[in-house]
Amino acid sequence: MxxxxxxxxxxxxxxxxxxxxxxxxxxxxxxxxxxxxxxxxxxxxxxxxxxxxxxxxxxxxxxxxxxxxxxxxxxxxxxxxxxxxxxxxxxxxxxxxxxxxxxxxxxxxxxxxxxxxxxxxxxxxxxxxxxxxxxxxxxxxxxxxxxxxxxxxxxxxxxxxxxxxxxxxxxxxxxxxxxxxxxxxxxxxxxxxVTSEFVHTLKKDVETFLGGLDRIGRNVLKVAKRAEESLKGLFxxxxxxxxxxxxxxxxxxxxxxxxxxxxxxxxxxxxxxxxxxxxxxxxxxxxxxxxKPSLFHGVGPFDPVSGEIVKGKGGATSYTGVFGQALTRIADEDERVVAITAAMPDGTGLGSFSARHPGRFFDVGIAEQHGVTFAAGLAAEGYRPVFAIYSSFLQRAYDQLFHDVCLMNLPVTFAIDRSGVVGSDGPTHHGLFDLSYLRTLPNMVVMAPKDENELQHMLKTAIDHNGPAAVRYPRGNGLGVPLDQSLAPIPLGTSEVLRAGSGTCVVLAVGAMVGPALEAANTLEGEGIDLTVVNVRFVKPLDRELILSYVGRAGTLVTIEENVLQGGFGSAVLELLADEGVGGVAVHRFGYPDRYVEQGEQHELRSRYGLDAEGIAGRIRTLSAR
Missing domain, CATH: 3.40.50.970 (Thiamin diphosphate (ThDP)-binding fold, Pyr/PP domains)
Structure with a gap:
């Protein structure tokens, strides 16, 4: 049929x-x-x-x-x-x-x-x-x-x-x-x-009672009828x-x-x-x-009979999960730490924090602008608020970032989840603009971890910093690296050289792009292309000393970021070189183009735009051939 x-x-x-x-x-x-x-x-x-x-x-x-x-x-x-x-x-x-x-x-x-x-x-x-x-x-x-x-x-x-x-x-x-x-x-x-049946029955019972009384009762009934709309408003x-x-x-x-x-x-x-x-x-x-409406609000593939999630968003090994655990541990030792979410306590990993510290947990609803200014008010009174939010949702509160946090240099931490491409939700949800819109704000520190362990230390860095700081990290699982139990701040604006190559090409990679850059370097080494790979860590402030140290001995700088190229990390490097009057070095920026990126799985989109290990290796191979 x-x-x-x-x-x-x-x-x-x-x-x-x-x-x-x-x-x-x-x-x-x-x-x-x-x-x-x-x-x-x-x-x-x-x-x-x-x-x-x-x-x-x-x-x-x-x-x-x-x-x-x-x-x-x-x-x-x-x-x-x-x-x-x-x-x-x-x-x-x-x-x-x-x-x-x-x-x-x-x-x-x-x-x-x-x-x-x-x-x-x-x-x-x-x-x-x-x-x-x-x-x-x-x-x-x-x-x-x-x-x-x-x-x-x-x-x-x-x-x-x-x-x-x-x-x-x-x-x-x-x-x-x-x-x-x-x-x-x-x-x-x-x-x-209340149910319409209840209101209807209540109304009829009152009318019957008052109608059976004398003239006073009937007058009361007339008043009650005139007040019907007020009664409706009460219910x-x-x-x-x-x-x-x-x-x-x-x-x-x-x-x-x-x-x-x-x-x-x-x-x-x-x-x-x-x-x-x-x-x-x-x-x-x-x-x-x-x-379980929250679980099935936005869900990955699942078994329609049992409800078991076939491919979930990651548990304890996800960046989101590691963030939530680390924040809870930090809050255990620092009573100034409070957590804020905009209607997404589970999606941002704050479930354990809200259970452990309910008095220091705030869900503001779908009200990102209010959430940012609310955090600023807490910070102004000596607390260390951490606003856990998706990258694309933070865009809604840019004016509050400017006026209510950065202008007063208040110590608010922004834990920015779902940075980079996020998958099948598409262009409205990709976090491809945060490096660009955050690094233009005075007083803002912007960092991105290469793995989930570094995320923990960056979170500690941000909370300890006496000013606004953002830690941006991708959707999905981490790399499976061991997690340090003792957390320590990272000195602001410092990078780390992960691979010191003998060639003239230096790769400056940010956040989720560090791993693919290292894979590409290992592939190219067998072809006689020996790359230096740097985990930049801080998009703002830049590690000026390290970057400038490669000028003169490196013929090519390659910047790699999971962000649009306009105004992003690569642009920051170009600005640094221009400000220093540096020439003679070619800078090639790898990132997303000036367009809204379509929907697709993360690995599909990174491959399409040449930001997986194979794509990075291929592009550097072409540069070397030139």
């Missing part, structure tokens, strides 16, 4: 289906998502939670004429399946396949690229304003949720949207989760919901969104296709700003994901 899903090539195919058929289709979509994610990995739990919501939206609204803007693109797998990408869905998150996030270049139904959180309301309001300026009458819908309402930009968008009061629909997908459980007063407020978050100027509807069951469809049909006739509060279950329909 053929699947209903196999007959869905566009959203228009949903409009003729009955509610029962849509229910069957929802289960088929869930099974397809589970099957593909079990092979490719992906954002499983959040996508499973919005299947009915997706079907109802596409049944009522007419995409792409009506604009549906999805916040945090990891909610969009069902959307992709019903908007003409069913036949390519098996390529999800693979090199050359379809993206795991929203991508305008991929489909006209993806009206706004999304990989990070909290942007949908602002983007949708811009689309609505553009519609009005052009004299069109299409609908614009923003679907925000999965923790995105903890981000400040969402409230900036709500504030402006309520002020303009344009024809705009905001759907709040409230699953009480981001990656980990939502935190903060707002999350608690949104959770203050629901409606008063919050109405204060922003939105008509509030909800909360309603986000897995009831019939109710969702009926609600959207009514709202479609509105011509002002309305917010629909929808309650969903993260991981819906897959018991393992429902039980």
């Amino acid at each position: 053929s699947r209903i899903l196999d007959r869905v090539d566009s959203p228009s195919d949903l409009k003729g289906l009955t509610t029962a058929e849509l229910g069957i289709l929802a289960e088929e979509i869930r099974q397809e998502i589970i099957t593909v994610c079990s092979r490719n990995g992906g954002h499983l739990a959040p996508s499973l939670g919005v299947v009915e919501l997706t079907l109802a939206l596409h049944r009522v609204f007419t995409s792409p004429e009506d604009k549906i803007v999805w916040d945090v693109g990891h909610q969009a797998y069902a959307h992709k399946l019903v908007t003409g990408r069913r036949d390519r869905f098996a390529t999800l998150r693979t090199l050359g396949g379809i993206s795991g996030f929203l991508k305008r270049a991929e489909s006209p139904h993806d009206v706004f690229d999304a990989g990070h959180a909290s942007t949908s309301i602002s983007a949708a309001l811009g689309l609505a304003a553009a519609r009005d300026l052009a004299g069109r009458n299409n609908k614009v819908v923003a679907v925000i949720g999965d923790g995105s309402m903890t981000g400040g930009i969402a409230y900036e968008g709500l504030n402006h949207a309520g002020h303009l009061n344009r024809d705009l629909v905001v759907v709040l997908n409230d699953n009480e989760m981001s990656i980990a459980e939502n935190v903060g007063a707002l999350s608690n407020f949104l959770s203050r919901t 629901t978050p409606g008063m919050l969104f109405e204060a922003f100027g939105f008509e509030y509807i909800g909360p309603i069951d986000g897995h009831d296709i019939g109710r969702l469809t009926e609600t959207f049909e009514k709202v479609k006739r509105f011509d002002d700003a309305v917010l629909i509060h929808v309650l969903t279950k993260k991981g819906k329909g897959f018991a393992l994901a429902e039980a």
Whole structure:
């Protein structure tokens, strides 16, 4: 028997289906998502939670004429399946396949690229304003949720949207989760919901009681009816969104296709700003994901029966795991050390720290800007905050880095995970810009370890430093080197020569590129090319003395970094040589080009851009031949 899903090539195919058929289709979509994610990995739990919501939206609204803007693109797998990408869905998150996030270049139904959180309301309001300026009458819908309402930009968008009061629909997908459980007063407020049955029964009982009394009782009933909306505000978050100027509807069951469809049909006739509060279950329909939504939020390949992760993100031997263990040990001995995360305690390795030192652990939610300034406030009072964050997420708080940390030279440590290429999440998540955007800031120290043991010592270096410092390290497992039990700071701006070659080519490598550079050197030695390889360690401050010492006796300097070439480590070396008036040495920079790098496994991307051992050897071989 053929699947209903196999007959869905566009959203228009949903409009003729009955509610029962849509229910069957929802289960088929869930099974397809589970099957593909079990092979490719992906954002499983959040996508499973919005299947009915997706079907109802596409049944009522007419995409792409009506604009549906999805916040945090990891909610969009069902959307992709019903908007003409069913036949390519098996390529999800693979090199050359379809993206795991929203991508305008991929489909006209993806009206706004999304990989990070909290942007949908602002983007949708811009689309609505553009519609009005052009004299069109299409609908614009923003679907925000999965923790995105903890981000400040969402409230900036709500504030402006309520002020303009344009024809705009905001759907709040409230699953009480981001990656980990939502935190903060707002999350608690949104959770203050009661079933419609309870409210209805309470209302009827009160009316019956008061109606049976004398004139005073009936007058009280009239007052109670006038206060009904106030009572509603007491039990629901409606008063919050109405204060922003939105008509509030909800909360309603986000897995009831019939109710969702009926609600959207009514709202479609509105011509002002309305917010629909929808309650969903993260991981819906897959018991393992429902039980452990954080684990299955963004998951690697897994066994769909047992739930066992086939290829995980690394445990105790991962850079993330080593960072978490080292920070906990340092905090055991230094009561000034506190840890901060932006809604990712497990993803950044802070699970053990939060268990050991709960009073010194802070989860600020999806609020990176606040997190940086919060850390600055702690540092201003003598504490040593460590903000553990992914490289691409720190980009959201650049202004706070500038004004609130570096300008005052405050001792905040930034433990920057997922630097370099991160794999199948693609261009929104690659950490290829941090060396460039950090090294331009005065007072900032920037370092990158060659292995997981050096990461421990760099963390100690950063925490002991009386100013801002960043330690950037890659996603995935370390090299398996022994871990020192005693940690000591590394003198600032010092490199180490790992291989003293006799040739005229000196390789200056940073972080995760040190290992491949050494492999390449060993390969080339057998071909008569004897390289010097330096583990630079500090991108800022540079080891000026060591680098300049090679000028004159080295005909070629090769810089290797897992960062874009523009403004990165290689650029810093060129600036040093220019400032010193040095000539006569050729500098070749290896790194990523001036473009957004596509999705793909780390090893695939490093190979494609010549940044694995084989690629580095080949490029140096070509230089030597010249």
